[in-house]
Amino acid sequence: DEDLIVEDIAVGKISKTPCSILYIKDIANDRLVKEVRRRLKSINVDYMLDSGVLEQLIEESTIYPSPQVIATERPDYVSELLVNGRVAIIVGGSPIVLVVPTTAYELMKSTEDKYIRYPYGILIRFARYIALFLALLLPSFYIAITNYHHEMIPTDLLLAIEASREKVPFPSLIELLLMEISFELIREAGVRVPGPIGPTLGIIGALILGQAAVAANIVSPILIIIVAVTGIGSFAIPNYSFAYSIRIMRFAFIILGALAGFLGITTGLFALGVWSTAMKSFGVPFMAPLGPKTSDNILSTLFRMPE
Numbered sequence: 001d002e003d004l005i006v007e008d009i010a011v012g013k014i015s016k017t018p019c020s021i022l023y024i025k026d027i028a029n030d031r032l033v034k035e036v037r038r039r040l041k042s043i044n045v046d047y048m049l050d051s052g053v054l055e056q057l058i059e060e061s062t063i064y065p066s067p068q069v070i071a072t073e074r075p076d077y078v079s080e081l082l083v084n085g086r087v088a089i090i091v092g093g094s095p096i097v098l099v100v101p102t103t104a105y106e107l108m109k110s111t112e113d114k115y116i117r118y119p120y121g122i123l124i125r126f127a128r129y130i131a132l133f134l135a136l137l138l139p140s141f142y143i144a145i146t147n148y149h150h151e152m153i154p155t156d157l158l159l160a161i162e163a164s165r166e167k168v169p170f171p172s173l174i175e176l177l178l179m180e181i182s183f184e185l186i187r188e189a190g191v192r193v194p195g196p197i198g199p200t201l202g203i204i205g206a207l208i209l210g211q212a213a214v215a216a217n218i219v220s221p222i223l224i225i226i227v228a229v230t231g232i233g234s235f236a237i238p239n240y241s242f243a244y245s246i247r248i249m250r251f252a253f254i255i256l257g258a259l260a261g262f263l264g265i266t267t268g269l270f271a272l273g274v275w276s277t278a279m280k281s282f283g284v285p286f287m288a289p290l291g292p293k294t295s296d297n298i299l300s301t302l303f304r305m306p307e
Helices: 030-041 051-058 075-083 111-115 118-147 155-164 172-192 197-215 221-235 240-278 298-302
Strands: 004-011 017-024 070-072 087-091 097-100
Touching (some): 004 030, 017 075, 030 051, 051 087, 051 097, 070 075, 111 118, 118 172, 118 240, 155 221, 172 197, 172 221, 172 240, 197 221
Antiparallel strands (some): 004 017, 017 087, 070 097
């Protein structure tokens, strides 16, 4: 595109790392381009060696769990975002490109969504939202229902759960935290060990650990299912950084569910919703176009609709 503009900026007083701002003139918002340029020029560090460091230096909030910048290695995805008015930042020596701004719904999209027919895209996107719900709230729902809201469980299922927990010496919260932390340890260990062994360690380790924990009456079988489904849900989230944030927030909701049941979970969801709605990514509301409502075409934001 003859309107593609590339601006070079050196970041780092000593390293002088070359960075490039890419945008398409007359499509990208001028205020957005000026804001990206201002943030890059205002960075006051000696060394800036990678795009992961740059992402932390230019993001809106460092304590908000979800990423506020899209980080990708795919040229086709960056091209698509540039055509839609985004601004890309390339860091010399790094294979990962940063694209701004982003929204919560953009983090649930995958690059492949554009390449498949829209009925398949709707199904896949719907499955991802279910995975998001399971990864974030399933353990806290289990704690809340088993500790506070027994009336919501069918009697036969309640009796089965209580029978499976009869010999377990720990409260539900300790039992759940033990399994969640063990799952996180297995996942981290699988990443750190040599490549061919990693997946094997994750699968075999989880199977052996879960089976041994049930046999030793440390945890109940139903909890193994809850933790496994939660882990599968977190793997289905396409954005790696966003999946990390869901894993962090899951522990907060587990504590809230243990403290006050559904009231605690609802309070946490309300606080997270207010925080997310107030958050902005380079001047764009993080929950747009739903919060605030900036478009009537909501379905195309949530799902893959026909062109």
